[in-house]
Amino acid sequence: MGSPRHLWTGEWRAESDQARDEGASAFDRTPPPRPADDAQAPPPPSGPPRRRAGLVVGLLVVALAIAAGAFAAGMLLDGGDGGGTDPLPAVSSRPIRPSAGQTRAGAIYAAASPAVVSVRTSTGQGTGFLIDDDGTIVSNQHVVGSSSHVVVKFGQDGVSIDGDVLGTDESTDLAVVSIEPDRIPRGVRPLRFADSRNVQVGDFAIAIGNPFGLDRTATEGIVSGLGRSISAPNGFQIDEVIQTDAPINPGNSGGPLLDSGGRVIGVNSQIVTGGLSQGNVGIGFAVPSNTAREIVPQLAQGRTIARPYLGVQTSPTAVTSSTGARVTRLYDGGPAARAGLRVDDVITAIDGRTVDTPEDVVEAVSRRQPGDEVEVEVERGGRERTITVELGTRPARMP
Template sequence: MGIFDLPMGSPRHLWTGEWRAESDKARDDGASSLRRTPPPRHVEDPGAPSPEPQQPRRRGTIALAVLVALVAVAGGALAATMLFGGDDSNSPDPLPAVASRPIRPREGQTRAGAIYAAASPAVVSVRTTTGQGTGFLVEDDGMIVTNAHVVGESSHVVVKFGTDGASIDGDVLGSDPSTDLAVVSIERSRIPNGVKALRFADSSNVAVGDMAVAIGNPFGLDRTATEGIVSGLGRSITSPNGFEIDEVIQTDAPINPGNSGGPLLDSGGRVIGVNSQIATSGMGAQGNIGIGFAVPSNTARQIVPRLEKGEAIPRPYLGVTTSPASLTNPDGAVVQDVVPGGPADRAGLRRGDVVKRIDGRSVQEPGDVAAGISDRAPGDEVAIDIERGGREMTVRATLGTRPARTP
């Protein structure tokens, strides 16, 4: 019998039955557990080493080829982007970045196997009325990180630690479509014994060629591990609300629908990114072609504490779409569209203007427009140096608050 003729039983999937019944049962079980469980003890983080000093890195946003279609790893297509800035400065302390040392496998064990053994117990399946994805425990009190496009508009979800795990009711504390991150909370008492939360690494220390291991639930298959490398840095992808997520990590570790919200891990089992999207050939197939994207851990470290508190995250907004300058104008970003009535429109920016500097910061590519306002807040005024018809001039724009979706 040839290898292609070997009979194979159907793989066991994480979820069976109707979502509503599963959800109601999880909520009832959670309430029952809460009634009979004494108040939990505080669990200390067992002395993680201090993060390594950061080395400055130039921001390098790189556009993906237009022949490749970006697809959220839960399967939905995303739209074209518009540049945006970062968060305001009034935010809680970020989650710590823990220095990572390569895990030493035992004899006969692969490095990927050792990473999987250490990290996979903290990886969960997240189910909603519309589908399922992946998440992972980041705090011993029951805080779970996943993708915003996994939870969608849901206020609560059902969580499982593995195929044989109980269905656990989870409350969505916050969701940020602009970074495709969401936070889910479960009762501490529902965490299986021995499961330890995953820790974040400093994604600014990640280098192309570094080992990368993805753990998730592709097509509902429990905690599947795939191995690869970091194959690119500084990528840009489209967020669920149509804006741009920058500094994204590219990996060739196979990622498929259902991996959304799972961890991308380094050689020490630390989280360097949250798996979010894959590139497809655009021919209707949504499987892996060796190009996956993860929201960097440093973005998650900043955003997650705010989502945990249920905070809204106002961001500065200029209201322009730009593209790379032409061959005759190698530096700058060409304005392709101006949102009517937006900050750029009120400042007098026009289609065809070439943005050269923002508050004195050089603009060499479209991503530099976002970088130029990333440390600003709505209401701040910025000076924009442009070239129009061969003349250089400066306009001043008062930044607005980014809308819920791209106009």
């Protein structure tokens, strides 16, 4: 039997917690001391894009890009992102051509950095970026935390601007902040999202953010992995995450990961520390742009995103079995438990679609809505049976 699909350990620790503990000013130019992180194993090799095969299922510790705490990346029980609002458009991206004497990274930085902001709460600060002329700013949920108001600042010499938090989503670690349009500095052009399905391993990547309060710092690298899965602040799973070796450090969270055309391919969220260093060791993770394109419009409308929930934990079947996902845990009171699924049932199909792996369970459920009924085919004691399950609404936090 494979590794358990949920490996959450420890407490989720937001940037605001670290800033409070260290007593660091939001715009302190002196890097504060960093507590050590636990040593853990590296993630598995990258799987092909659009699959969840590259899941981080060891005792990999992924640190928030602005947190000192650590947690193990695990797998979502089930369910994907909610719908109901048109996603933001994806803009085709052409490489920015540097002018004479300018590097590629320098050209991208010059074009994109004016739209990158610091986002400050009463106890800490992170990064965000402007996405339209209406004053909409994207950041991380763990940067904003429970704040309803934040302070936004454009550039090193920018003035402090009051921002309202329109919505946050722990399941994707995304947040939307709004400022008055007339407070946007003249000449600042919003960043546009690329289609993250077109991203490939080896593509150029540049991260812009505010590590340790050093505003609009640029770091350069490549896309080093695709199809990763990481734990969200509420313990569920964020899928199709982009891995990069562009150095990301405390304070970068919420900032953009950009392609060679200066388009946003991801929202920087977490790093691996591995216990070998107090900072970045070359493995960072960004929430993919297509997830942001879907979720941000809903958060901007103040919507609470409802996601389908089956209420099972699964693992791959034994090597002697060719297909299926074995139920290793049923969550008390969950839809699957109420419908009669049992531990050690092997899920072989959902709504007629064959289940070969635990990832197939996630994908099948994510296509549905809370309240939908699904036909779950299971193998139990050598016999096949079909169980009808009415999907619930995913709880706010992992049970």
